[in-house]
Amino acid sequence: MFTTTIAGSLPKPDWLSEPEQLFASWKLEGDALVEGQRRAAREWIEHQQEAGIDIVTEGEQGRIHFVHGFLQHIDGIDWQLKTPMGIRDNRYTVEVPTVTGPISRTGSVHGEEARYARSVATNQLKFTLPGPMTICDTIADLHYGKRADMAMAFADALNQEARELEAAGVDVVQFDEPAFNVFTQDVQDWGIDALHRAIDGLNCTTAVHICYGYGIEANRQWKDSLGSEWRQYEEIFPAINASRIDQVSLECAHSRVPLSLLGLLKDKQLMVGAVGVEADIIETPEEVAATLKAAMKYVDKERIMPCSNCGMAPIAYDVALAKLRALGAGARLAA
Numbered sequence: 554m555f556t557t558t559i560a561g562s563l564p565k566p567d568w569l570s571e572p573e574q575l576f577a578s579w580k581l582e583g584d585a586l587v588e589g590q591r592r593a594a595r596e597w598i599e600h601q602q603e604a605g606i607d608i609v610t611e612g613e614q615g616r617i618h619f620v621h622g623f624l625q626h627i628d629g630i631d632w633q634l635k636t637p638m639g640i641r642d643n644r645y646t647v648e649v650p651t652v653t654g655p656i657s658r659t660g661s662v663h664g665e666e667a668r669y670a671r672s673v674a675t676n677q678l679k680f681t682l683p684g685p686m687t688i689c690d691t692i693a694d695l696h697y698g699k700r701a702d703m704a705m706a707f708a709d710a711l712n713q714e715a716r717e718l719e720a721a722g723v724d725v726v727q728f729d730e731p732a733f734n735v736f737t738q739d740v741q742d743w744g745i746d747a748l749h750r751a752i753d754g755l756n757c758t759t760a761v762h763i764c765y766g767y768g769i770e771a772n773r774q775w776k777d778s779l780g781s782e783w784r785q786y787e788e789i790f791p792a793i794n795a796s797r798i799d800q801v802s803l804e805c806a807h808s809r810v811p812l813s814l815l816g817l818l819k820d821k822q823l824m825v826g827a828v829g830v831e832a833d834i835i836e837t838p839e840e841v842a843a844t845l846k847a848a849m850k851y852v853d854k855e856r857i858m859p860c861s862n863c864g865m866a867p868i869a870y871d872v873a874l875a876k877l878r879a880l881g882a883g884a885r886l887a888a
């Protein structure tokens with residue numbers, strides 16, 4: 554049998570925030586908001602366990618965005634000073650907050666959410682954090698000067714948070730690094746070093762998620778520009794395979810990644826994305842099984858963990874639920 558999991562985020566219910574948007578604001582406030590986030594997390598954990606997902610997440614129900622949810626609790630950032638920035642090597646432009654002083658974590662960010670998720674999940678629990686490189690590609694810098702230096706400062710803050718998550722009983726801490734597919738030379742020069750700093754001293758399982766982005770229009774256009782074979786992974790896999798990270802989450806469903814590249818990660822557990830995050834596709838269990846079997850040509854079955862390609866935050870709740878069920882059923886078919 555496979556051990557199944559998901560990349561991380563799941564849609565928020567429409568009573569908690571505006572659906573199918575990336576930066577939707579909350580519809581509740583104060584204690585009602587915390588209670589709502591908990592209820593949404595509990596319901597997604599139950600949905601995953603019923604769908605046969607072995608390592609569950611709280612679906613990132615407590616944060617508005619996968620990077621900014623972490624940054625909101627970090628000192629050294631001026632949220633009023635918005636700087637236009639060409640995210641992911643100018644794939645799209647966003648007004649981002651600006652680092653104006655030394656980065657420091659003033660207190661727990663996701664600790665309460667993790668402790669609550671641990672109290673309701675009977676399965677293993679994974680918790681996601683943004684990776685240092687991806688943070689640096691989502692915020693402007695007026696203080697550090699060099700991206701690598703700022704990444705190390707964020708890695709220290711992430712490490713403090715990861716240690717708290719481990720103490721809360723989290724089984725897997727995953728760092729989301731979509732920027733790894735864009736700045737492939739930086740991955741080798743300092744990206745892995747920053748990840749190592751973020752996992753320093755952890756005894757739990759560690760993971761990195763490297764995707765081609767949410768199923769939003771800017772990413773679709775970018776993917777269309779990448780040609781018939783997506784070989785970005787090829788440039789970074791040797792460095793990742795040599796790293797101390799245990800698991801790697803990859804985009805394999807509906808992607809033009811040649812699956813032969815998975816052979817470069819000989820020493821890692823591979824979370825093979827077998828459902829996509831397109832809003833208008835619900836995979837059948839047979840399609841999920843076919844993707845897993847295609848990966849098994851290049852990876853020992855024991856090292857494959859069926860997974861989603863990426864976070865499902867921006868898609869409809871019912872579509873995400875159907876994808877979870879297809880993933881669980883497809884994994885059982887291919888087992």
Ligand SMILES: [Zn+2]
Nearest residue numbers: 764766863864
């Ligand atoms: Zn992703």
